Amino acid sequence: MAGGPMREQALPLLAAANNHGDLTVKLSSLKQLKDILLSAEPSHVAELFPYLIDLKSSPQSLVRKCLIEVIEAVGMKAKEHSLVLMPVLFTCLKDTSSMVTKQSIVSGMKIYCGVLEELSYQFHRHGIVERWLDELWTWMVKFKDAVFGFLFEVGPIGTKLLALKFLETYILRFTPDTNDSEKYVAQAKHGRSFNISWVVGHHPVLDPAVLTSDAKNTVGTLLDLLRSASSLPGLLTISVINSMSPAF
Numbered sequence: 001m002a003g004g005p006m007r008e009q010a011l012p013l014l015a016a017a018n019n020h021g022d023l024t025v026k027l028s029s030l031k032q033l034k035d036i037l038l039s040a041e042p043s044h045v046a047e048l049f050p051y052l053i054d055l056k057s058s059p060q061s062l063v064r065k066c067l068i069e070v071i072e073a074v075g076m077k078a079k080e081h082s083l084v085l086m087p088v089l090f091t092c093l094k095d096t097s098s099m100v101t102k103q104s105i106v107s108g109m110k111i112y113c114g115v116l117e118e119l120s121y122q123f124h125r126h127g128i129v130e131r132w133l134d135e136l137w138t139w140m141v142k143f144k145d146a147v148f149g150f151l152f153e154v155g156p157i158g159t160k161l162l163a164l165k166f167l168e169t170y171i172l173r174f175t176p177d178t179n180d181s182e183k184y185v186a187q188a189k190h191g192r193s194f195n196i197s198w199v200v201g202h203h204p205v206l207d208p209a210v211l212t213s214d215a216k217n218t219v220g221t222l223l224d225l226l227r228s229a230s231s232l233p234g235l236l237t238i239s240v241i242n243s244m245s246p247a248f
Contacts (some may be wrong), residue, residue: 004038037074054210061097072107086139105162116194174215
């Protein structure tokens with residue numbers, strides 16, 4: 001979709017999502033907006049990011065949750081322009097609504113994995129990592145650390161369970177598997193999740209030795225949680241045990 005017509009369709013929807021008095025209209029407008037943005041060129045999508053960011057201040061938690069869903073969908077489509085969206089994702093981790101916080105974790109985990117794959121793919125294909133991707137990864141590291149912090153803070157069990165899922169995903173991504181790293185492209189095409197064994201050569205951003213070591217240390221975090229099982233809710237204890245299974 002060309003930039004002009006796309007903008008003409010998107011701006012009224014953004015205005016409705018921001019200002020309309022009916023919550024149903026706001027949510028419907030955001031869903032329509034997401035469809036429009038997904039059909040547009042990435043550079044044209046990026047032009048609307050400043051307007052999209054304004055929605056983070058919406059008084060309705062459902063609007064903020066829907067905003068995160070839009071960021072997840074369009075942020076990776078226009079990932080080379082999406083750095084401006086990362087502070088919103090990060091801020092929403094501390095939202096007053098646990099629903100928004102949980103959506104931020106879910107969406108952030110998907111973006112995190114997508115950035116990992118792009119880091120590996122870009123270096124594999126071109127032998128370099130572009131600056132925007134390096135900066136995006138820096139945000140992802142901050143995001144991951146913030147999510148892991150939920151495990152040791154007082155808060156809703158649902159948020160902790162999602163943080164634990166992120167931690168499990170982190171361990172799996174950075175624990176080398178037995179597949180031949182040369183099969184990377186075939187794995188990616190068939191939807192295989194990123195694994196650190198895909199990274200070959202001297203990657204300028206991802207250090208396999210450091211990341212693998214950190215994954216092992218993260219298993220230690222799970223063990224620490226398990227040692228405090230007597231003070232944990234039963235559901236969280238069970239989830240910790242299940243999360244440790246792939247690591248052993």
